[in-house]
Amino acid sequence: MPKPHVSSAVMTHPVRLAQAQDLADRLRLDGLALDPDPQGPPSALRTALVAWSAVRPGAGHHLVVQDDVDAPAELLEIVGRSAVRFPDEALVFYTNWHARNGAAARLAALAGASWVRAVPDEFTPSLALCLPVASAAAFRAYARDSAERHDDELLSAFFRGRGRMSLLAVPNIVEHIGTTSINDHAAQGIRLAVCPTSAADAAPLLDRGRVLEEPGWxxxxxxxxxxxxxxxxxxxxxxxxxxxxxxxxxxxxxxxxxxxxxxxxxxxxxxxxxxxxxxxxxxxxxxxxxxxxxxxxxxxxxxxxxxxxxxxxxxxxxxxxxxxxxxxxxxxxxxxxxxxxxxxxxxxxxxxxxxxxxxxxGQAFPTGRATVSMDAESSPDGSRPRGSS
Structure with a gap:
C-alpha cells in the first residue's frame, strides 16, 4: 500500500510548550504551532489557523493534534494508511466519550464497524484530525475572518457547507490527558476517548474494517x-x-x-x-x-x-x-x-x-465468521476503562 506524505503539527500555548515539544518528539511530528496571541482571550481557532498553515511542501495530507493528548509511536503510520484508504475524507482519530459523536462511535463499535460518519449537529472532535491539503487550505480560507473561537464548531460548519461530515475512527488510538482547558472546557470534567484501543488492534480495523455511513437514531x-x-x-x-x-x-x-x-x-x-x-x-x-x-x-x-x-x-x-x-x-x-x-x-x-x-x-448481533462474546460480567482483560477515576 503506498504511503502519502502526511505533514503534521501540534497546536499549543506557551504554558504547555514543554508538554507539546515532548509530544512532537515522541511521535516524530513535524513541529509546533504556537498561539500567536497567548495573552489574548482564549481561542482555539487562532492557534488552529497557524496549525493548518503548517503544511510541508509535497504533503498530500496534514495532521493536526492538540498538545493535551497521548498516542502510540505508530500514530503517523496508522494515519498515513487511513489517508490512503480515504484520500478525500476528513479523518478524526479521537472522539469524546460523552458527546453525540462519541455515542455514534460506541454504537458503530457494537455494530461491528471501524469507521462512522460524524453527525452534522455537533462539533467536530479536533484533538487529532487529518485533512487533505486542499481541504486544509479551504478551511483556512473559510475560517480566516470568523469571530468564532472554537475550531471544532467551525470545522463542523465548514463540513456541513460542503455536504460531507468527517469520518470518525471508531477505535481510538489517541487519548485526551488532563482535565484543565485553555479554552474554558474544564467544566466538562474528565473527558476521554470513547473506544480506547491498542495500535495493534486499531491498525487492521482501520485498514480494512467496515464503514457505518448512517447509524440512524x-x-x-x-x-x-x-x-x-x-x-x-x-x-x-x-x-x-x-x-x-x-x-x-x-x-x-x-x-x-x-x-x-x-x-x-x-x-x-x-x-x-x-x-x-x-x-x-x-x-x-x-x-x-x-x-x-x-x-x-x-x-x-x-x-x-x-x-x-x-x-x-x-x-x-x-x-x-x-x-x-x-x-x-x-x-x-x-x-x-x-x-x-x-x-x-x-x-x-x-x-x-x-x-x-x-x-x-430486534435481532441478535451477526457475528460474521466467528462468535462474538457478549459476556456482561467481564471485560477481556478485566481492566477498568482508562481515566475512570
Missing amino acids: IPYMRYGEGFVRLVGQENGADGGRGHHPWRDALPATGLTEEAVRAARLPRHLAAEVARTFGDAFAEELWIHCLLLGHQAARAARSLGPLPDGVPPDALDRLRHSAVATAGPAGLPPERRPEAGPDEARAMTALAWAAVRAGGTL
Whole structure:
C-alpha cells in the first residue's frame, strides 16, 4: 500500500510548550504551532489557523493534534494508511466519550464497524484530525475572518457547507490527558476517548474494517440522563442542538415505552450501580444501553459480511472498550472521579446486560465468521476503562 506524505503539527500555548515539544518528539511530528496571541482571550481557532498553515511542501495530507493528548509511536503510520484508504475524507482519530459523536462511535463499535460518519449537529472532535491539503487550505480560507473561537464548531460548519461530515475512527488510538482547558472546557470534567484501543488492534480495523455511513437514531447520555439524537434533527430551527429525552423520542424510533419496560431490569446489577450513583442513574444507564443495543443490532444488519483481514477478536475487544466507557461517560462531570475500579465494573456489568437485552428487541448481533462474546460480567482483560477515576 503506498504511503502519502502526511505533514503534521501540534497546536499549543506557551504554558504547555514543554508538554507539546515532548509530544512532537515522541511521535516524530513535524513541529509546533504556537498561539500567536497567548495573552489574548482564549481561542482555539487562532492557534488552529497557524496549525493548518503548517503544511510541508509535497504533503498530500496534514495532521493536526492538540498538545493535551497521548498516542502510540505508530500514530503517523496508522494515519498515513487511513489517508490512503480515504484520500478525500476528513479523518478524526479521537472522539469524546460523552458527546453525540462519541455515542455514534460506541454504537458503530457494537455494530461491528471501524469507521462512522460524524453527525452534522455537533462539533467536530479536533484533538487529532487529518485533512487533505486542499481541504486544509479551504478551511483556512473559510475560517480566516470568523469571530468564532472554537475550531471544532467551525470545522463542523465548514463540513456541513460542503455536504460531507468527517469520518470518525471508531477505535481510538489517541487519548485526551488532563482535565484543565485553555479554552474554558474544564467544566466538562474528565473527558476521554470513547473506544480506547491498542495500535495493534486499531491498525487492521482501520485498514480494512467496515464503514457505518448512517447509524440512524443514536442514544446518548448527558449529565446522568438518557437522550436520543434523531435522524434529521439538524434541520430543526435550533440546528439540531437541542436534546430529546428518550421518552419523548421513542415514537420516532419505532419503539414504545411498554416495549422498553418489558426488558426486565436486573435488580442485583442495578443495585451495585445505585449504591454509589443512585437508583435514577442506574435506571437511565440501563435504558440508554438497552436502546444502544437495539439500535446497534439494527445497524449491524446494514454492514454486510466481515471483510477478510479484520480480526474478529480485535472487534470483540473494541466492543468491550465501547461498553466500558458508557457508564463513566454518562455520569455528570462532577461525579466521574467517583468511578473507581469497583464502580466501573458495576456500571460495565449493567451496561452489558442492557446491550444484550436490547439486541433481543430486534435481532441478535451477526457475528460474521466467528462468535462474538457478549459476556456482561467481564471485560477481556478485566481492566477498568482508562481515566475512570
